[in-house]
Amino acid sequence: MATPMSANSFLRALEEEGLVVVQVGDWRDHHRNAKGPWGPVHGVMIHHTVTRGAARTVEICRKGYSGLPGPLCHGVITKDGRVHLVGYGRANHAGLGDPDVLQAVIAERALPTDNQASTDGNRHFYGFECENEGDGEDPWPAAQLEAIVRAITAVCRHHGWSARSALRHLDWQPGKIDPRGVDWDDIEARISKRLGIKPPTTTLPPPKRPIVDLSRLVAAARSNPAATGTPVTYAGVRTVEAALVDEGLLAKGYNDGHYGTTTVKAYAAWQRRLGYSGKDADGVPGRTSLTRLGDRHGFTITS
Structure with missing residues (x-):
């Protein structure tokens, strides 16, 4: 201090x-x-x-x-x-x-x-x-x-x-x-x-790769918080949002764990960056696009 x-x-x-x-x-x-x-x-x-x-x-x-x-x-x-x-x-x-x-x-x-x-x-x-x-x-x-x-x-x-x-x-x-x-x-x-001091004797453990459940992420992306008042969310949403922030597609202030309209738009931009268009770039994660994001930002996909 x-x-x-x-x-x-x-x-x-x-x-x-x-x-x-x-x-x-x-x-x-x-x-x-x-x-x-x-x-x-x-x-x-x-x-x-x-x-x-x-x-x-x-x-x-x-x-x-x-x-x-x-x-x-x-x-x-x-x-x-x-x-x-x-x-x-x-x-x-x-x-x-x-x-x-x-x-x-x-x-x-x-x-x-x-x-x-x-x-x-x-x-x-x-x-x-x-x-x-x-x-x-x-x-x-x-x-x-x-x-x-x-x-x-x-x-x-x-x-x-x-x-x-x-x-x-x-x-x-x-x-x-x-x-x-x-x-x-x-x-x-x-x-x-x-x-001029002795180096630390205990090394840091390698960081654990966060796990993102694709089915839960899709449910969060397809939720309608404007209608229900309660966004569908879990820890994996924040992991994906952090990756979108690092890609320059989502403002850091929206890394809040709620897969709302702004996150949908940011993920759609990621899909378009990968070459998708039309309904394939709707902001709802698919396995291929999410795997590509996970490979770049160090998280693992499960279903």
Whole structure:
């Protein structure tokens, strides 16, 4: 637990860790503090952006997009290893997550599996978005991985934290898979080495793949909450909505577990992206389209 460092201290900590820092616009005063508190802080969260190209990635993370205003993080780590500061203060990066995970971060111990989304992470975590498409194929250059290590180390060194104060988005919020393709055990070990402390001895378990029941999902998609007042929903809806958010087809604010009209439209857009049209792109999931989505976002289909 700590008070957030000042913007100038944040910049200085990154530079003193040997990072090349790019200051973007009015980053010191660009935040979401009017929407909620910033601090106390407990750790550093790492994400991937599902974007390609440094300039576009930085612009999206600075401004946000429809339904999710920026900044979407504090720093953007591009593939060349530069850290672009786009905001400071409360940022729309972590969202709601698991309170048990938060307690583990505070205690600097191995993280439990995240299965709840009830605690405000935007208040409690520094956030770095990393330029990567998140498809499991887009590479993570050595310069970018080193920058991730140094950025986390800079924050941990300032606050006197260990590598256990760093976590991935996938550790925090059910349904998330980012940063996909990063060897987190290696990242933790390298942070510990830079901090001059013994690396954690207990490795994180591999994240469990969420399971989405196709028949229940179809029932949720075909429900009519406007008529009944009670949307048909279950945990798998949130998993699919999170994947649609990561695909840029659904605003993050609609990742609420209710397969309503907006989610139907977003899934129809996913079907059209796969080449479907007409009644085959009606927003009601089919096995093939859902399997394709699950393969990209790390969940398993059952019926």
